[in-house]
Amino acid sequence: MLEAPPASIAVIGAGVAGCALAARLRLGGFRGSLSLWESGRGPGGRTATRRSRQDPGLRFDHGAPLFNIAAATPLPLLEDLLAAGAVEPWQPQRALLTAQGTLHREDPADPFGQGELFRGRGGMEQLCRGLLELAEGGIGQHYGLMVRDLAVSDQGLWRLLDRQGEVLAEADWLVLASTLLAHPRSRLLMGWDTVPLKGVARSLADPDLDHALAALASIRSEARSNLLLVAEGEAARAWLACPFRLLRLDPGAEQRWRLSRLAIQPLDDGRVAVVAHSSAVFAAEHLSVYGSRSSIASQLNQSPSLEREAAVIEALSEAVAAALAPWLERGAVFGARRELMRWGAAVPLRPGLPAALSLCRQSRVGFCGDYVEGEGFGRVEGALRSGVQLADALLGALATPNPGPGLPLSGRSG
Numbered sequence: 001m002l003e004a005p006p007a008s009i010a011v012i013g014a015g016v017a018g019c020a021l022a023a024r025l026r027l028g029g030f031r032g033s034l035s036l037w038e039s040g041r042g043p044g045g046r047t048a049t050r051r052s053r054q055d056p057g058l059r060f061d062h063g064a065p066l067f068n069i070a071a072a073t074p075l076p077l078l079e080d081l082l083a084a085g086a087v088e089p090w091q092p093q094r095a096l097l098t099a100q101g102t103l104h105r106e107d108p109a110d111p112f113g114q115g116e117l118f119r120g121r122g123g124m125e126q127l128c129r130g131l132l133e134l135a136e137g138g139i140g141q142h143y144g145l146m147v148r149d150l151a152v153s154d155q156g157l158w159r160l161l162d163r164q165g166e167v168l169a170e171a172d173w174l175v176l177a178s179t180l181l182a183h184p185r186s187r188l189l190m191g192w193d194t195v196p197l198k199g200v201a202r203s204l205a206d207p208d209l210d211h212a213l214a215a216l217a218s219i220r221s222e223a224r225s226n227l228l229l230v231a232e233g234e235a236a237r238a239w240l241a242c243p244f245r246l247l248r249l250d251p252g253a254e255q256r257w258r259l260s261r262l263a264i265q266p267l268d269d270g271r272v273a274v275v276a277h278s279s280a281v282f283a284a285e286h287l288s289v290y291g292s293r294s295s296i297a298s299q300l301n302q303s304p305s306l307e308r309e310a311a312v313i314e315a316l317s318e319a320v321a322a323a324l325a326p327w328l329e330r331g332a333v334f335g336a337r338r339e340l341m342r343w344g345a346a347v348p349l350r351p352g353l354p355a356a357l358s359l360c361r362q363s364r365v366g367f368c369g370d371y372v373e374g375e376g377f378g379r380v381e382g383a384l385r386s387g388v389q390l391a392d393a394l395l396g397a398l399a400t401p402n403p404g405p406g407l408p409l410s411g412r413s414g
């Protein structure tokens with residue numbers, strides 16, 4: 001008897017969750033075709049490092065500047081990442097700013113400061129790159145491609161479609177390592193008339209998938225408008241003289257200055273990159289203002305309004321200068337090169353997707369990301385754990401026959 005061909009898996013999203021899932025599948029012995037689809041220019045998602053072709057020395061960790069492991073349960077893949085030199089332990093100088101302008105060293109309430117702290121070595125993007133390297137080239141990686149729609153073929157395979165309706169890929173299993181194709185925000189954000197996965201789910205009659213879609217639809221997220229600035233010379237030295245590298249603002253300070261965090265990132269050539277994260281309230285008020293280098297804006301064919309962008313940059317600069325007045329001259333802020341980075345869905349809010357719904361076996365759909373309930377929810381830790389957990393569940397499902405009628409396809413193994 002001929003052996004059934006191994007199953008194929010298409011993963012949408014090369015953030016931490018998608019990359020961890022892909023690495024774990026390969027390390028767990030998955031032999032089928034594994035492809036990764038990402039609209040950004042490389043892996044990373046919200047842990048990406050922004051670089052510039054014109055200015056090779058410049059880099060901003062413009063999303064997560066670090067990650068922490070708060071749970072006592074060991075984090076799978078971390079030892080491999082440390083051994084490969086992709087990530088390293090990190091003890092940055094941290095501080096908490098109060099509304100009265102007082103600085104505290106201790107910050108027990110910081111959700112990103114609990115437990116052990118790590119960063120990508122040479123930039124946060126190394127976390128995802130390192131995960132993909134653990135799979136030793138066994139992943140088909142596709143960047144700069146937005147998966148716009150989903151369908152099921154007559155043979156029962158999942159189809160990924162681009163903006164023109166062209167088929168990008170077909171696979172037995174579909175993994176959404178981001179909520180975009182399953183969440184109503186895609187209609188608002190992208191101007192789409194239907195939520196892609198919801199449109200297909202109607203014809204699949206899989207109760208688990210319907211429950212998962214209902215749970216996903218109710219997940220809300222906070223946005224962030226981040227000010228990125230690069231200082232040189234005297235201004236760079238002024239930033240480096242600040243008594244912190246990472247600053248968090250407590251709720252009172254956040255309300256007063258409309259900022260939530262600030263990360264000072266020294267560059268190898270003596271310059272200093274700074275990322276100031278707005279408060280959620282500020283970002284919500286300026287949600288329609290994208291940065292002029294925003295990939296979402298270009299995918300939507302929206303030309304950014306330079307005037308509105310300049311006004312947001314100005315407001316954030318004023319906030320940074322006011323909050324840091326005891327340590328920094330205004331010139332260190334206003335004399336620096338400045339740009340805006342807007343994260344529309346920066347941090348998911350609870351309740352997230354119940355972990356039990358992250359694998360819908362009948363329709364052969366999996367979900368992973370920081371939006372799945374579990375240890376590390378809303379952080380890098382949660383994204384990584386959910387990718388690993390889904391990979392383990394998939395390996396288990398591939399080793400046993402499909403329980404229900406499902407899509408008209410069977411007889412594939414892992």
Ligand SMILES: Cc1cc2nc3c(=O)[nH]c(=O)nc-3n(C[C@H](O)[C@H](O)[C@H](O)COP(=O)(O)OP(=O)(O)OC[C@H]3O[C@@H](n4cnc5c(N)ncnc54)[C@H](O)[C@@H]3O)c2cc1C
Nearest residue numbers: 013015016017039045046064147178346369370379380383
């Ligand atoms: C400003 C900011 C600061 C943060 N600070 C910290 C911190 O200090 N510590 C911490 O632990 N966490 C922090 N976080 C949260 C952390 O970054 C996230 O929890 C984590 O990176 C989420 O990873 P993910 O893989 O779940 O999702 P993402 O990183 O969002 O990855 C999803 C990927 O899918 C891609 N994608 C989506 N739809 C499509 C499509 N249709 N076609 C193709 N590609 C698609 C997206 O481009 C994206 O790259 C921060 C987040 C932000 C925004």
